Amino acid sequence: MAKVIFQVDNNMYSNRTTIKIGGESGQGINTVGRMLNQALNRLGFFTFANREYPSLIKGGVASYQVDIADKKIYASAKKNNILCTLSEKSFHTYIYDLLENAIVIHDGKDVELSPDEEIFVQKNNIQIIYLDSVKIALEAGGIEIMANVVLLGYIWKILKLDVNILIEEVLELLEGKKIDIEAEKACVLAGYNHPSYRDTLGQDITLPSPSLSRKLLMSGNEALALGALSAGMRAFYGYPMTPATSIYKFIGETANETKVVVKQAENEITAVQMALGSMYMGTRALTATSGGGFDLMIESISCAGMSETPLVIVLAQRIGPGTGVPTWTGSGDIYTAVRAGHGDFPRCVISISDIDSAFTLTQKAFNIADKYQLPVIILTEKQIAEAIYSTENLPNIEKIEREISKGENRYQTTDSGISPRWIPTKGLKPYLHTSDEHTQEGYSTDIAQQVKEMSDKRERKLETLKTEIPEPQYFGNQDTEIIFVGSGSTKNAVLDAQAAGQNIAYLSYEYVYPLKTDKLLKLANENRRLILIENNQTGQLGKVIKEECGYEFKEKLLKYDGRPFFIDDILDYLNK
Amino acid sequence: MALDIKEYNTTVQPTWCAGCGNFAIHVALKKSLIELNISPSETFISFDIGCNGNGADTVGTYGFKGLHGRSIALATGAHLANRKFTVFADIGDGGCFHEGVDHLINAIKSNYDMTILIHNNQNFALTTGQATVTTPKGKKMYAQPHGSPERNLDIDNFILNLHPTFFAKAYSGDPIQLTEIIKEAVKHKGCSVINISQSCPTYNKEMTPQWFNENILKTNTITEYDNQSFDQAKELLNTANTTKKIYTGIIYQDTTIPTFYDNLESRKGILSELTEEVKEYNIKNLLKYTNS
Missing domain, CATH: 3.40.50.970 (Thiamin diphosphate (ThDP)-binding fold, Pyr/PP domains)
Known part of the structure; x- marks a missing residue:
């Protein structure tokens, strides 16, 4: 096996704590992750949770990662403070994604580390704890499935949080299900108070102070x-x-x-x-x-x-x-x-x-x-x-706009290209929608002039729509030299890096077609460094932009291995 | 005031061949609506692509001429949006059994309250006479100078075995009977399927009006035929196969199966239609269901 080189930079994680639960599909990692996430939000933390899983029902390697911060975060970090593994395979898969002084809670027998893993663990002062959560659950008077909350209790202890909040959340989530409340409580406490815990665990984990205003998930x-x-x-x-x-x-x-x-x-x-x-x-x-x-x-x-x-x-x-x-x-x-x-x-x-x-x-x-x-x-x-x-809340609701009108001809030609449309209603003039090229009345036609006229009418709608569509949104300081340009989830990793103190900006294309390019071209003319960032192989948004205005990106950061952009990717690229 | 057939017509003249069965099918369709007192603005017809769909702009109801093979699927969406409309899916045997057979199967399964009119002329006529699933084996068709190499399928038994809640057979040369059948199909609360044998003087020359007249038997002339009996319907179609005859009339009807909409828990007790309900909705009460 080739030697892996690791560079762990704890600085960019100063504002967050990350916990990953790993295991096989079907082992209940989503339950543990979801309960953990809910309980953290009950305390008022902002979190971002992401699931990785294979396309199968049982087996493979899957994970549920929760990132904790004191303000909104919309992307995962790659490296973790705490890793809780329910299968040996997930232990080996995720061990290298740990930060310095990280903690591994492995549910099961002791794992044999490879020489590389051994070096990595030593070098980064990673502490590994082996728990038999099923045994602990049974001894606490619970049943096998309650092993989940034993692990939760243990993680909660490392986070130094109030165990009563966790118990409240667990019971609320299980409400309506046939459960033994006392046994659930006992199992959470058995994990929380497990003798293997020592104060040195998670010493450098400092959670932000919780706001106690419950968040929406x-x-x-x-x-x-x-x-x-x-x-x-x-x-x-x-x-x-x-x-x-x-x-x-x-x-x-x-x-x-x-x-x-x-x-x-x-x-x-x-x-x-x-x-x-x-x-x-x-x-x-x-x-x-x-x-x-x-x-x-x-x-x-x-x-x-x-x-x-x-x-x-x-x-x-x-x-x-x-x-x-x-x-x-x-x-x-x-x-x-x-x-x-x-x-x-x-x-x-x-x-x-x-x-x-x-x-x-x-x-x-x-x-x-x-x-x-x-x-x-x-x-x-x-x-x-x-x-x-x-x-904390969703944006305000948008007003419904439909532009329902009345007219004689359903496909009447207009300057805007938009024809009158009315809801089919008893007493109103019936009309035909048709996939045939048609006249203004909606009748099929192959007369050259009408074919062109209708095609032009439809195309005018695009021009009208363009007047309504906004320029891409700019996030960052106005004089920032480095600007990432993208759409979709790439925004979140860039804004994460920005929040971690990087002087970079993001130009966010929400309207991909038709799209506006004035702002982009203005930035390009100012000799700012524009970097196309996309989660695909060929820079597809870049192609649409080029078709619209001829601008070709000189720099492209493209990732197409199925993984999202992490804050780490942005910083690595900039360090290159 | 009585409705007039002119209200169901447009200024467009049909482009079908002389003697095409489509003329009579559309007349019967319009006539049945008049007799049921259903106006053009209370009717929605989804047209397929093919000779049947080429009559779309000659019908003055609300309508949609969409894609080949998809008229049934589109009609189901229209029906669910506003059940005050009488909804038809107009489709040929090619579109229905080749391009979009899944839609027929599932519309029957779901039992939407609508009527499917299958214009069965035993070929793809608009593209000048290719074989369909109903073309007899060996018949010389477009690009098949030695005859169609494939057997045809028994579409009637196929439909019946799906347990449709209304299944009828008709003939374009008998628009009076067809009108009566369409009226019954519209009145039936559920998915009504009518397989209409349609004369095609251009590409199905063998099946002349004389041939049809000699080979058609009406179910209402069979004493004690009970179209509520699935077994009798099966037997009738088997007899049709062995005797090489076509039986027209309501082959089978089951009024005990609820429609798709009636089975929806979410719509119990709701009197409005989806088209009347488009307004801003306060999602506050839904927030407790997130992170599920």
């Missing part, structure tokens, strides 16, 4: 679903595909409260066609999928473009073509979203980057779809979709 997909519901979405049509599936889950599990219609369609083509049918009729419907499912929807996107039917699709990206690496992140479908579908037709592509933008931009997506009568694609990524963010 939600995933990017949950925030997106909440945005859609806020915008009056009344139907969801889905077909399972990671990492879009949890949008369906949230909308489905809350349907009795929201009264929306939820339908698991037989495939993605049906899902998008149902959305088209519902949108034609005048309600708001949503469908969500990932790359492969999106490919199946593409003909329908072209149909929506031609027939001028509002449509909103979520494209939750993972890495790679084909089946790719199904449970890992990336943003390699930007170009697909921008170019999807045969023929020339206007569309809008929006990229979200966190829960706030997921909530707000999903509402805007519906407004744009309704107003401009075209398909809108919302891009998200596994890293945003499934990560758990904590926040």
Whole structure:
């Protein structure tokens, strides 16, 4: 085995503490991680939690990492202060991701370290504790499954936090389930008070003072679903595909409260066609999928473009073509979203980057779809979709804008390109939406002049839409020399590095198509150092920018191994 | 005031061949709506691509001419959005059994309250006569000078075995019976499927009106035929196969199965339609469900 060179820089972690729970899929690491995260937020800490897992139900190596800070953080750090492993394989997988003076709590028999691991552990003063959490649980009067809360209790002790808060949270999370409350409590305490604990553990972990105002915890997909519901979405049509599936889950599990219609369609083509049918009729419907499912929807996107039917699709990206690496992140479908579908037709592509933008931009997506009568694609990524963010509140709700009007001809030509559209209603003039090229009345045509006239009318909608779309948002000091340019989750790692004291800025493209480039070109003309940062192989946002304005990035930071950008990647790049 | 067929027409003239069964099918469709007193602005028709869909702009109801094979899927979305509308999916045998057979199966399974009209002319006619699943083996078709090498499938048994809640067969040459069947299909609360044998004088020359007249038997002439009985329906289709006859009429109906919408827990007791409910929604009460 090649010798691995490690450079651990604890400075950039001064503002946060990171804990990783590792194990096999199906071992309950999500339960431990979720309880830990909830309890920390109950105390008022801001956290960012991220799951890594393989595409299988049992086995493999999976993890749940919680980063703790005193202000909003939207990205994980790569290296950890505490690692809790439930399988030997996860021990070997994650051991090198530890900081100096880190602690490993291994649930199981002693692990045989490789010579490299031995050197690493020595050099970084890593302390390894072996626990038999099942045994501890049983001895405390609990049952096997309560081993989870034994581990939680132990971690809690290292964090030097109030055990009563943890107990309250554990009991609240288990509410409604058939549990033995006393045994659960006893198991938490058995972990918390375990004799193997010594004061030297976690000496250099200093948590920020908790604010005691409980934070909201939600995933990017949950925030997106909440945005859609806020915008009056009344139907969801889905077909399972990671990492879009949890949008369906949230909308489905809350349907009795929201009264929306939820339908698991037989495939993605049906899902998008149902959305088209519902949108034609005048309600708001949503469908969500990932790359492969999106490919199946593409003909329908072209149909929506031609027939001028509002449509909103979520494209939750993972890495790679084909089946790719199904449970890992990336943003390699930007170009697909921008170019999807045969023929020339206007569309809008929006990229979200966190829960706030997921909530707000999903509402805007519906407004744009309704107003401009075209398909809108919302891009998200596994890293945003499934990560758990904590926040004090969501942004204010957006006003619904639909521009429902009346007219004689459904496809009437106008200067703005936007034709009158009215909701199919008894007594109002019926109209045909059609994927055939058509006259202003909606009748099929192949007359050259009419074909061109209608095509021009649709294209004018794009020009009109462009007047409404904002320039990309700039984060950072105005005179900063180094500016990263990107979309989606890349923002979060750059802003993390910024918060850690780096004098860098980020230019955030939320509207990927059509997009604005005046601000970008102005910065380029000021001879600032513009670095394209993307979670894909070919710099797809860069290509869209180049097509729009001819600007070619000289520097590109591209990562396409399925992993998100960490603060470490940004600093490493700058140190190069 | 009685409705007039003119209200269901547009200024566009059909482009079908002389003698095409589509003329009669669309007349029967319009006539059934008039007799049920359903106006054009209360009707939604999802059209497929093909000769049937080429009549989309001759029908003055609300409509959507979408993609090949997808008219059923699109119609289901329209139906769920506003159940006050009478919803049809218009589709050919090619679109229905080749490009989009999954939609037929699942619409029957879900039992949406809508009507599927299958224009079965036994070929892809608009692209000038390619074989479909209903084209007899050996028949010379486009690009197949030695005849279609594949067997055809028994689509009637296929549909019936999915236990549709309403399944009828009809013939474009008998628009009076077809009108009555469409009326029953619309009145049926659930997914109604009508397989309409449609004359195609250009690409299905063998099946002339005379041929149809000699080979069609109506179910209502069979004494004691009970279309509520699945077993009798099976037997009828088996007899049709062995005797090489076509039975028209309501083959099977089951009124005991609830529709998809009626089964939705989330819509119990809700009287409004989804199209009436688009407004800002306060998500405050949903925040307790996050991080699930």
